[in-house]
Amino acid sequence: MDFINHQLFIKDINVHIDPILPKKIAIITHGHADHARFGHDHVIATRQTIDIMKIRYGDKCAKKFTPLRYGQKYSIKNYDFTLYPAGHILGSAQVLIEKNNHRLVITGDYKVGKDETCKNFKLVKCDTLITEATFGLPIFQHPDPKDEIQKLIRSVKINKNNCHIVGAYALGKAQRVMNLLRQQKYNETIYIHGSLEKLCQYYSKEKINIGKFEKVSSKDKNFYEGKIIIAPPSALKDRWSRRFPNPIICMASGWMTVKQRAKQQGIELPLVISDHSDWNELLDTIKKSKAKNILITHGQEDALVYYCKKQNLVSKPLSIQGRNDEEIE
Amino acid sequence: MKKFSSLLHNLILTPSRNTKIKLLQDYFKILDINRAYALAILSDQLSFQFIKASKLRELVYKQVDQHLFDYSYDYVGDLAETISLIWPTNKEGKSQNLSTLIENIKKIKKSEINTEFSKVLSELSNNERWTLIKICTGGLRIGVSERLVKTALADLYNKSVNEIEEIWHGLEFPYENLFQWLKNEKSKPKIDFKKLFHPMMLANPIDEEKDFKRLDANEFQAEYKWDGIRVQLMVSSNSVSLYSRTGDNISSAFPEIIETTKGEAVIDGELLVGGNFKPSGFNDLQQRLNRKKASKDLQKKFPVFIRAYDILFYKEKDLRKLSLVERRKYLEKFQKENTTNQIDLSAIINFSTWEELTTYKNNFYDDLNEGVMIKLKNSEYLPGRKKGYWYKWKKNPKLVDAILMYAQRGHGKRSSYYSDFTFGVWKEKELVPIGKAYSGYTDKELLVLDKFIRNNTTNKFGPVREVKKEIILEVAFDDVFPSTRHKSGVAMRFPRIHRIRWDKPINEVLSIKEFKKEFKID
Numbered sequence: 001m002d003f004i005n006h007q008l009f010i011k012d013i014n015v016h017i018d019p020i021l022p023k024k025i026a027i028i029t030h031g032h033a034d035h036a037r038f039g040h041d042h043v044i045a046t047r048q049t050i051d052i053m054k055i056r057y058g059d060k061c062a063k064k065f066t067p068l069r070y071g072q073k074y075s076i077k078n079y080d081f082t083l084y085p086a087g088h089i090l091g092s093a094q095v096l097i098e099k100n101n102h103r104l105v106i107t108g109d110y111k112v113g114k115d116e117t118c119k120n121f122k123l124v125k126c127d128t129l130i131t132e133a134t135f136g137l138p139i140f141q142h143p144d145p146k147d148e149i150q151k152l153i154r155s156v157k158i159n160k161n162n163c164h165i166v167g168a169y170a171l172g173k174a175q176r177v178m179n180l181l182r183q184q185k186y187n188e189t190i191y192i193h194g195s196l197e198k199l200c201q202y203y204s205k206e207k208i209n210i211g212k213f214e215k216v217s218s219k220d221k222n223f224y225e226g227k228i229i230i231a232p233p234s235a236l237k238d239r240w241s242r243r244f245p246n247p248i249i250c251m252a253s254g255w256m257t258v259k260q261r262a263k264q265q266g267i268e269l270p271l272v273i274s275d276h277s278d279w280n281e282l283l284d285t286i287k288k289s290k291a292k293n294i295l296i297t298h299g300q301e302d303a304l305v306y307y308c309k310k311q312n313l314v315s316k317p318l319s320i321q322g323r324n325d326e327e328i329e
Numbered sequence: 330m331k332k333f334s335s336l337l338h339n340l341i342l343t344p345s346r347n348t349k350i351k352l353l354q355d356y357f358k359i360l361d362i363n364r365a366y367a368l369a370i371l372s373d374q375l376s377f378q379f380i381k382a383s384k385l386r387e388l389v390y391k392q393v394d395q396h397l398f399d400y401s402y403d404y405v406g407d408l409a410e411t412i413s414l415i416w417p418t419n420k421e422g423k424s425q426n427l428s429t430l431i432e433n434i435k436k437i438k439k440s441e442i443n444t445e446f447s448k449v450l451s452e453l454s455n456n457e458r459w460t461l462i463k464i465c466t467g468g469l470r471i472g473v474s475e476r477l478v479k480t481a482l483a484d485l486y487n488k489s490v491n492e493i494e495e496i497w498h499g500l501e502f503p504y505e506n507l508f509q510w511l512k513n514e515k516s517k518p519k520i521d522f523k524k525l526f527h528p529m530m531l532a533n534p535i536d537e538e539k540d541f542k543r544l545d546a547n548e549f550q551a552e553y554k555w556d557g558i559r560v561q562l563m564v565s566s567n568s569v570s571l572y573s574r575t576g577d578n579i580s581s582a583f584p585e586i587i588e589t590t591k592g593e594a595v596i597d598g599e600l601l602v603g604g605n606f607k608p609s610g611f612n613d614l615q616q617r618l619n620r621k622k623a624s625k626d627l628q629k630k631f632p633v634f635i636r637a638y639d640i641l642f643y644k645e646k647d648l649r650k651l652s653l654v655e656r657r658k659y660l661e662k663f664q665k666e667n668t669t670n671q672i673d674l675s676a677i678i679n680f681s682t683w684e685e686l687t688t689y690k691n692n693f694y695d696d697l698n699e700g701v702m703i704k705l706k707n708s709e710y711l712p713g714r715k716k717g718y719w720y721k722w723k724k725n726p727k728l729v730d731a732i733l734m735y736a737q738r739g740h741g742k743r744s745s746y747y748s749d750f751t752f753g754v755w756k757e758k759e760l761v762p763i764g765k766a767y768s769g770y771t772d773k774e775l776l777v778l779d780k781f782i783r784n785n786t787t788n789k790f791g792p793v794r795e796v797k798k799e800i801i802l803e804v805a806f807d808d809v810f811p812s813t814r815h816k817s818g819v820a821m822r823f824p825r826i827h828r829i830r831w832d833k834p835i836n837e838v839l840s841i842k843e844f845k846k847e848f849k850i851d
Contacts, residue, residue, distance in 0.1 A: 257414065263341055268343060
């Protein structure tokens, strides 16, 4: 396992996983901006991740693309790479690296729970596990997302003269919220912030059921009474959100578990819907992977490192530059 | 319990005052025993003697690994919320209403608290658990004042909020007489006003730039602002009692006052430590605070007296609608008739212009007063912090430049920021911490400091981060005392961050020796 360094760089063959700066060969776990960047020579990823990168950064965002199917092996010298579903967002993958009988898995961002908007997480047994720890504290125990989405539907029914603006990351979370609404039989048109349009169209094209949606346009203000609008979190505080009638500000995020955080951000209706594993899922994955060596990347790594050591697992935090807690998607 | 906990949940997340009132009104549409408990909780009048924060920690450590709890608490910054989230989820028990739940908890014997209270916590949902812990530890901090609750009730039942305010301190759980009056089933509750604690009249800070231009100095009188604790003394022929500003009865801690006071009146004043009406510092007063009783020795070593500011009742007369000047005449009369060694009068400062008053504010008695109070001569005695009647004008704070050494995440609404700062001065080639502050900065400064701390951490001690020594904070504080508990040998009173000194290099910061010399500490 010492073939990879703390920046997820394999010097031997000049391969990076999710590098922040432009590199020669980059394996990309998923399309979020803190993982997928512009300007690499050669990008290796799932077809959907490549599509998403092209939508976000243009067709020429890398010189060469190699799409891999889940489970398809790709070799560089004596290193074998295989991508497995991570259940995080559409196209998201874990990376299995095999070298001389050592199996190392980089989970990328992942969640274990069910999600209709992407292929569900597959557990991969390994010797070394590099896991994320976004919600690596025992206070994070995500509730059933169906119950959370019901809160939104109920609030829409009760507050007929308000519009509900739901803050959700443009890629993944927004479409998941739309899909969850559809699962709960909310059949109205969902209105979206302009920055979501292309990605929503892509999800539709990929046959993800997000239902009917329409870009917010400068219609009569009262038109949006009783409607659900989805926007990136940054737009909630922006002038953009002031155009709507009596908005109730909602946010779909795992951080919403903590009331004080919701309050700080001015969120009136927090929806605990996360695309990351919660504490129990992190522990469960570590256990079931059978890995003896656990490296922990961005998030609340302290508690998870402490837990692993108590289980007699070798564990240490990896500090990856450019990923600070609470700013990640 | 479900309804009440979702009320609290919604209240904490709603920024709008009108929505808060609406939420409260929806809840108080029915007036029953559950609402009586709710009212007691919202006005902070319900407490469980033996379920304190320390007890709750003890219970949670039995459920969860202590380190994991501490990491989580550090992250969340709120004990009730951390416990409610981390508590292992059992199958929820049957939902109980608020009154049954509280009555059952009150029945728990002290010896069975560990098992029984843990059981209760396990049976509740996250949000209910949060509510219950908030109730137990008191101080909800949900952005709802007692006043707002009264306003909501008054509007809902077509009463005036002042009427509720007036009788409030004479009301008792379960508020049957209040509820019946609200529902128009009975007339307004009769209260013996003289035996009642009356919410005190408070002052607003003066805005030197605006207010002095606007206000006519001749319409005001001034008094010194004494640095003790504000009290209300109720004297009648058969009993004397002393109340703190929040309405707590503190009589037993100050027997010399209770035993010596005569007459019949309700007095507003400042409790101070010192013999012969010469106040010594707040440090001495602290020796007498937070004690249930005071031994003869303590009474001798730290004698107390009351410096009277105002009078609310004189014999049968309610003076609250009279002007301050008129009330003062009654206060002087009371003092003359009942002279003791425990009560004197707050002196009135003569001045004719605001400039003249400035010299009094800054110089009088050096350290023993905090500034001056400026009171409208015409003012009635009005409960609360009404605008336009009384002002406080504090002395300029003391200032010192110190180097930021450690930081910790804040609590409550600042819990995601590194907002608690420890700062120090030089001791030879090393730094020694002299204080800790968690207020005073602007939101912008907080963001800058938070970012600096995240990017410049040199060491971590649990939740505490040590940082590169390069930021100088100008710290304002009210006072500084010698202390044997701190390495530096000093303890500051109310330190806060005044500004960040970007302009100053760290080697120009004082040494602890120079610091002590400047602020006259031996």
